[in-house]
Amino acid sequence: MKNYITACLLLLSTILHAQMDWGLGEYALYSTSKSGMHQLSGSELMAKGILNAGDSLSRLVLWNQTDGALSSTNSTSASTVSLVSLKIIDADGLLDMDSKVLFYLNTPFEIELLDSTYSYQAHPYSEREYFIVTATLSHLYDNKMSPYLHQGMSATREINESAQIWVYDTAVVNLVSTGRRWFGDLYDFTTLRTYTLPFVPKTGVPLEIEVSAVARASTSNTSLSIVGAGSVLFPAVGTSSVSHYVTEKTLKSSLFQTSANAQVSLSFDKAGNAGAAMWLDKLIVNYRTSNQYQYNDRAQKRFQNFSRGAGNVSLIKVSYTDSQPLVFEVTNKKEVTEISSVNTAGVVSWESSEDLQREYVLCAIGDAYLPEFERTSELNQMPYYNGIANLIIAPDSLMFQANRLASIHENSGLQTKAISLENIYAIINCGTPDIAAIRRFIFDLKSMYAPDLRYLTLFGDASFDYKDKLPNRSNLVPTFESYGSFSLYSSYITDDYFGYLDEGEGVNWFAEDLDLGIGRIPVKTILESTEMVDKIDRYLFAQNRLGPWRSKAILVADDADHAWEKEFAVVQDALAKRLDTTRPELSLIKIYADAYQQEAKPGSQRYPTAREKLFREVEDGALLVSYIGHGGEVGWATERILQLEDIQNWTNSINMPVFTTITCEFTRFDDPNRVSAGEQLLLNPIGGAIALFSTTRSVFATNSTYDINRLLNQQMMSLESPRLGDVIRTTKNNNISGDKIKFSLIGDPAIPLARPELAVVMDSINGQLWTEFNDTLNALSWVHVHGYISETVNPGLINDFNGNVWLNFYDKSQPQSTQVNDGSGTSFNFTTQTNAIFRGIASVKNGSFELTFRVPLDINLSVGSPKVSSYASDASRDAWGGDASLLIGGIYEGIVTDNEGPEVRLFINDTLFKSGSISGPNPIAIGKLSDESGINAVGLGIGHNISLTLDGESISANDFYLSDLDDFTSGTLAYPFYDIAVGRHLLELRAWDVLNQWGYDSLSFIVLDHDEPILNHLLAYPNPFTTEVRFNLNHNQQSETGILSL
Structure with a gap:
C-alpha cells in the first residue's frame, strides 16, 4: 500500500460533503465493537503499510463518523465524518516499534444520559464501528489530542459516584422474517431468567429498569414481570390472516438490591396457556456505582457527571489499583480531550465544570482496546x-x-x-x-x-x-x-x-416523486452474476434476438374461488381492450384460468391445459406477460397454473418477456432462507424472464393495485423507447396508492424494452389502396397484400431495410366465457382473436414486401373485422404493425379446381428421422405440409384442425404451423412435446387444406432416458470409401454441432 494519499482524499472527511474536493487514494479500514479508548501500535501501522519506520507520526490521520445511524434527510451539509483526535505516545514523534497511538471510538449503538434520564438506540445496520486510517504527504491536519486544563477553577462539591447504563439486547431472531425488529431470549419452556450486571451498584440507590418484550398468546392474561418490581399484561394476538404475529409491551420500574450481587430477574406468566411464548426485546438498567477503576480487565471506566449548576465545579475522585489511568473527556465525541488530572495515593482526581452534563473515560494504556483490521482498499x-x-x-x-x-x-x-x-x-x-x-x-x-x-x-x-x-x-x-x-x-x-x-x-x-428508475438484480454468487450479465447481453445483442415474439403479449388471470374474484379476469380483460386499442400491433394471448376445464386432484384442483398453454407460450417467447390473481413465493394460484418446476424448465434463452404481477409476495427478495419464484424466474440462466415488475409483499386486490398494473403496461407501450427504469419511475409517480411501495423492478432498469421501433405499413390489398379498400373478403377468396417498412416519427419507406416480414391474419373475434368452475359468482364473457386465417413469412426487399394466400373455408362466415398483425426484421432493426379496418365474411362464389388434399410428412426432431428411431423425452414433432391452395390452420371448423395424435390422444396444433418464406402453399409444423414416458409411441399427423381436404402421416418412435446416450440407425456412405466418408445416425441427446479433425 502507498504510504500516502492525495490531499483530495483527505478532504473526504471535511464536515460538508458539498465542499469536498474528491480524489483517489488508498486507506486502511478497521472496526471495533466497543466504546472507549483504542490503540494502534507502531508495529501495526508498519505491518499494514500505513507508515514506514522513521516517518513522522504527525502524518497519521484517522476518520470516523461519530453520530450513530445517519439521518435519512437529504442535505448538502449532512456529513458527520470527522477527524479523530489522537494521543501519540512516542519519545521523538517518529514511528518505531514502541510507538503507540490512543484514540476514542464510540460503538454504533447510541446510549445517551441526560439529566438522570437515558435513551438507547441500537444501530439498525451494524454492530461494529468502522474507521479509516490514512497518511498525509505532510502534516495537513492538527488532530493531536491536547490536555485540557481547568485553570482557575475551584471545586464546589466532591463527586464519589457515577451513573451507569447497562443494556442487554441480544437480537437473535426475526419472528416473521420481515422488517428490522429482532428479539432475544425466548420465554417458553423456561419462563424465569436472571441477568447479572457487570458492576456492583451503589447501595441505597434503586435500579431504574426498563424492559421491552413481545408475546404470542391466544388469551389476554399472560404477563411480563420484573421480579419484585411489578408486571404488565399482554393483549391476545388477532385471529385473522393479516393479524400481527405478536403483541408488544414495555414495563418500567425501580428495584432496590437486597444482595451484593446486582441481578435483575424477569418472568413470563403463561396463565395456563401452554402455547404462549414471550421474546425479550431489550433490558436496560440505569444505576449508580462508586468511583473505582480496576486495571487490566479491559473494561475501562465510564463516568457520567449528573451534577448541574451554573458556576459550579465538581471535584471527581476515582480510586485505582496498579497503574494510574489516564482521563479523557468524551462529552463531544468529535473533540475528545485528555484531562489534566492529579494522582494522590491511589486516587486520580480532576475538576469538572457543571455548565453541562459531562462524560469521561478512564483508561490505563494497557487497557486500551485493540481494533480489528478489515482491509486496505482504494477509493474511486x-x-x-x-x-x-x-x-x-x-x-x-x-x-x-x-x-x-x-x-x-x-x-x-x-x-x-x-x-x-x-x-x-x-x-x-x-x-x-x-x-x-x-x-x-x-x-x-x-x-x-x-x-x-x-x-x-x-x-x-x-x-x-x-x-x-x-x-x-x-x-x-x-x-x-x-x-x-x-x-x-x-x-x-x-x-x-x-x-x-x-x-x-x-x-x-x-x-414524494422518484428521481430515479431503480431495479435490483438479486444475485448472490459469481456464477449467478455471470449468468445474469450473459442473459442481459443476449437480450440486447444476440444475433437471433429479433423475432415475432417481440409483438406478443400474454395476459393471465386466476379463477374465482370466491364471487368477488371474478374481477381478476374482468380487470385483465379491460387491460387487453386498452392494449388492443392503443397497440393493435400486439398479438394478445388470453389465459383466463376459469375459461378452462378444471380437474380435481386429491385435496386440490388444477388447470393442466391452462398451465401447459402458459408454459408453451412463454417458451415460444413474448414481449410481455401480465398476471392478476392469488400467488406467493412458490408460484401463481391455488390451482398452481405456474409452478417452480415450470420456471426452472423454461429455456427461452433469448425471447424472454417482461413479467408484471398483481399478486402477493411472488418476488420477495429479502428472505435468505428462500429464493422466491419471482427471483428464480429472473435468475433462470437459460430462460424465464428478463425482468419483473412484481410484488414483494402481500397486497390486496383493490382498484389502486389494478391501476398499478394498468400504468405499468401503459407506460411500456406509450413511452418512446422505454427503458424499464423509466416505466417503474413514471408508474409510481403517477400512482398515489400506498401499495406502490410493495412493487419493485427486479431486473436491470437500463434495459430498453425489446419493442420494435419501426412500423410495418400495409398500403394495398388486391390491387387497391388499403385505406380505400371497401370490399369484403370471402372464404376461399384470394388475398394479395403489399406493404413497406417505415419510420414511426417521420413516416416513409426505409429503402435499406432487407429482411423478412411475418404476417398473422386473424379471423374475427370469437366469444368466450369463464365456466364458474368453483361455483362462485357468475360467468364472465370476453372475446379472443387468435384464429389465424393465414400465418406466413415474406421477403422484404428495399423496404417493400408482398404476399398472397387463400382464405380458408372454415372462417366464421358472418361479416366482421379481422385483425392483421405484422412483424418484420432485418439484421439489426425490427418493425411491427396492426390493423383492424378490413371486413371479412361470406363465401367466394367462383370456381374452385383443387380436388386433392395436402401432402403430409411427419418427423421427430429433424427431417432425417426414420420411423422406429429413438428420441429423448422432450422431442419436437416436425410436419412438412404442402397444398396448392394452402393449409387450413384457422381452427374454427369441426374436426378440421391440424392435429397431432400421440398414442390415441389428439392435440390441436394450429398455432404451431407457419407457411414457408414467400410460399403460402407449403409450411412447417414444429410442436414440442415434454416429458414423454420411456417406451415406444405412435404419433399421427392429420392436416387439411383451405378447402377442407385432408392428408395424413404417422410414425413410431422410442423414448429413452435422456441421460443415457444411445445411437441407432448408423449408416456410413460411401462404403467402401477412399478419401472421405459420411455418417448418418439417430441419437437421443440434445442437439449439438461440432467439427472434429481425425
Missing part, C-alpha cells in the same frame, strides 16, 4: 462518475460482472459506471454499513457531478438480516426494511428509498 471518488446516466452498485465480490454490465450499457451509448458498496460506505460513512450512506452518495453524486443520472441498478441480493446473524448471508446490497415487523401484510421492503433525491426529502417519501 465522485469525479470518476462525472456525467453518468446509469449507476450500478455491487458488493466487492461481484464487481467484475458489475463492471462488465456497465461496459455493455456504455457500448450501447448509455454512460454507465459501477461502484462497490464498500467504497460508498468508506466515502460517506468511514466504512460503517448504513443504507442512508447509499442514498447520500447518490444524492451528492447527482447534485454535484451527474445531474442527468436516471437509473440505479442494485447488483446483489438483499436480506431482512442486515447484520448477517443468519447462516445464509445474502445481504449483499441492502434494501429498506419497514419498521413494522410483525406481519407480511403490514410490512414492506422497497428500493424506492434510494430514489428520492431532492433537498430535504427522505422522511415522508411515500408522498
